[in-house]
Amino acid sequence: MSPVSGPGGHAWLVKGDDAVLVGDVVRRLVTDLSGGDSLCVEDLGGDDVSVGSVVEACQTPPFLGDRRVVVARDVARFSADDIVPLLAWLVAPLDTTRLVMTAGPGRLNVKLANAVKKVGTVMESGPGQSRGDRAGWLDRQLAAAPVRLDRAAARRLAEHLGEDVSRLAALLETLAATYGQGARVGLAELEPYWGGAGGVPPWELTDALHTGQAAAALRALHRMLDGGARHPLALMATLHTHYAALLRVDGADVAGEAQAAELLGMAPYPAKKALEQARRMGSARVGRAVELLAAADVDLRGASGLPPQLVLEVLVARLCALARR
Numbered sequence: 001m002s003p004v005s006g007p008g009g010h011a012w013l014v015k016g017d018d019a020v021l022v023g024d025v026v027r028r029l030v031t032d033l034s035g036g037d038s039l040c041v042e043d044l045g046g047d048d049v050s051v052g053s054v055v056e057a058c059q060t061p062p063f064l065g066d067r068r069v070v071v072a073r074d075v076a077r078f079s080a081d082d083i084v085p086l087l088a089w090l091v092a093p094l095d096t097t098r099l100v101m102t103a104g105p106g107r108l109n110v111k112l113a114n115a116v117k118k119v120g121t122v123m124e125s126g127p128g129q130s131r132g133d134r135a136g137w138l139d140r141q142l143a144a145a146p147v148r149l150d151r152a153a154a155r156r157l158a159e160h161l162g163e164d165v166s167r168l169a170a171l172l173e174t175l176a177a178t179y180g181q182g183a184r185v186g187l188a189e190l191e192p193y194w195g196g197a198g199g200v201p202p203w204e205l206t207d208a209l210h211t212g213q214a215a216a217a218l219r220a221l222h223r224m225l226d227g228g229a230r231h232p233l234a235l236m237a238t239l240h241t242h243y244a245a246l247l248r249v250d251g252a253d254v255a256g257e258a259q260a261a262e263l264l265g266m267a268p269y270p271a272k273k274a275l276e277q278a279r280r281m282g283s284a285r286v287g288r289a290v291e292l293l294a295a296a297d298v299d300l301r302g303a304s305g306l307p308p309q310l311v312l313e314v315l316v317a318r319l320c321a322l323a324r325r
Contacts, residue, residue, distance in 0.1 A: 164198025
């Protein structure tokens with residue numbers, strides 16, 4: 001990773017929902033900026049840290065070196081009024097200071113992000129939500145990795161990790177420590193170290209449901225429950241939202257994905273999929289799917305006395321059978 005980009009390269013803002021991924025990017029960024037000299041790094045974190053203390057650290061000249069690296073964590077928690085002094089500093093940053101900020105889940109002040117872009121870089125630590133974004137992110141991480149995975153190993157690793165990509169950096173470091181820097185790693189060398197399968201995004205389950213692939217649907221279900229640690233009721237809510245979208249477009253007069261997206265309040269691509277799936281299933285089967293979901297929801301809340309996982313497995317099997325009819 002080459003962290004210094006943008007005019008001047010005085011500030012970096014690392015965003016992301018996963019604290020592990022944000023922390024990994026910040027760690028590598030600070031190492032590059034400081035040259036490995038921890039004495040020039042001041043790390044400011046915690047609820048008691050104010051914008052004033054961040055700006056004061058940024059205005060302090062370096063001691064026994066040519067630069068200071070200031071790390072300010074969770075800046076999204078500051079209000080618009082709070083960040084006024086920080087915005088003023090970013091207009092004319094001290095030439096010897098490199099400021100690294102992090103922002104986790106939550107709304108980030110647009111003025112702060114724009115101010116950083118003028119003197120540095122705003123970075124996304126995670127892979128994004130779409131299949132393409134995740135695949136591209138993983139390819140970039142593997143290209144910069146300390147080991148070289150062959151094509152089969154890289155493909156299986158992507159399938160195995162699923163949504164749990166925060167494990168990737170530690171796994172690559174373990175492989176490098178085991179096989180050596182620059183080593184070529186195949187599937188046989190990879191498997192002993194990759195741990196349990198991670199969770200998968202909801203579309204892997206819903207896509208399998210609509211094609212009637214029971215084995216794939218059950219596999220996705222188990223990975224969402226185990227690797228993804230989703231609560232059964234949360235997973236049921238995901239399924240309800242999905243089939244409710246099919247129900248809405250089934251009875252509506254929509255001519256294409258643009259109208260479907262407007263009706264459902266979602267992006268065009270998932271709206272297009274919902275429209276196609278509703279048309280393929282037809283009104284009777286969409287209605288029956290909603291009935292199956294309602295019955296399973298009651299069972300999950302104790303009506304049947306069956307274990308929650310079994311209730312969901314039966315539901316998935318019935319939805320797949322419904323799609324194959």
